[in-house]
Amino acid sequence: GQQVMQIPQYQHVQEGEDFTTYCNSSTTLSNIQWYKQRPGGHPVFLIQLVKSGEVKKQKRLTFQFGEAKKNSSLHITATQTTDVGTYFCAGPRGSTLGRLYFGRGTQLTVWP
Amino acid sequence: NAGVTQTPKFQVLKTGQSMTLQCAQDMNHEYMSWYRQDPGMGLRLIHYSVGAGITDQGEVPNGYNVSRSTTEDFPLRLLSAAPSQTSVYFCASSPRQTMNTEAFFGQGTRLTVV
Numbered sequence: 001g002q003q004v005m006q007i008p009q010y011q012h013v014q015e016g017e018d019f020t021t022y023c024n025s026s027t028t029l030s031n032i033q034w035y036k037q038r039p040g041g042h043p044v045f046l047i048q049l050v051k052s053g054e055v056k057k058q059k060r061l062t063f064q065f066g067e068a069k070k071n072s073s074l075h076i077t078a079t080q081t082t083d084v085g086t087y088f089c090a091g092p093r094g095s096t097l098g099r100l101y102f103g104r105g106t107q108l109t110v111w112p
Numbered sequence: 113n114a115g116v117t118q119t120p121k122f123q124v125l126k127t128g129q130s131m132t133l134q135c136a137q138d139m140n141h142e143y144m145s146w147y148r149q150d151p152g153m154g155l156r157l158i159h160y161s162v163g164a165g166i167t168d169q170g171e172v173p174n175g176y177n178v179s180r181s182t183t184e185d186f187p188l189r190l191l192s193a194a195p196s197q198t199s200v201y202f203c204a205s206s207p208r209q210t211m212n213t214e215a216f217f218g219q220g221t222r223l224t225v226v
Contacts, residue, residue, distance in 0.1 A: 042217040090215075092213070099157070
């Protein structure tokens with residue numbers, strides 16, 4: 001089964017509203033990564049979090065890594081239609097850092 | 113900058129046929145992986161490799177074989193295609209670093225088995 005659980009599976013928002021997706025792991029992660037996949041496209045790396053309690057920002061996107069390094073969140077402030085897509089979290093399993101296991105993703109729809 | 117190149121982009125197979133999905137990267141990355149993506153299931157790891165000559169199984173390896181004879185290439189073989197293997201397949205590569213293991217994905221191969 002999936003090592004990382006991601007919720008919600010779908011989210012529909014009006015343009016300008018905020019959006020948050022959550023990722024939870026049953027085990028401690030050495031790092032967590034976030035990817036965005038546009039409809040019909042391939043996943044594209046957004047960010048990697050490594051430290052306990054780490055918070056990183058990219059313009060309207062805020063990423064957090066939990067203190068226990070078992071959960072993470074992505075928050076988008078004031079969504080735009082360009083934010084449409086599926087957002088995935090991913091964490092390495094075991095000591096092989098390149099062996100990534102992905103959550104099922106949150107599909108974001110933004111209504112203009 | 114080619115990055116990760118997958119071929120073909122689309123393929124239709126009959127049940128029982130075999131084929132190889134090609135993946136090549138020009139970034140000298142040590143890690144390479146194959147994922148399949150099905151609706152509502154996210155990306156599931158099929159096989160991965162930590163370097164030339166070394167491969168291992170992921171979450172859903174049954175029905176697939178891989179080999180890694182060079183750093184650049186990581187082909188995925190379907191020995192006897194089944195309708196359950198209808199999916200979108202992504203190849204990814206990443207550098208072997210402790211602090212930044214960003215995965216770069218190919219454009220994907222959309223496979224239909226009839």
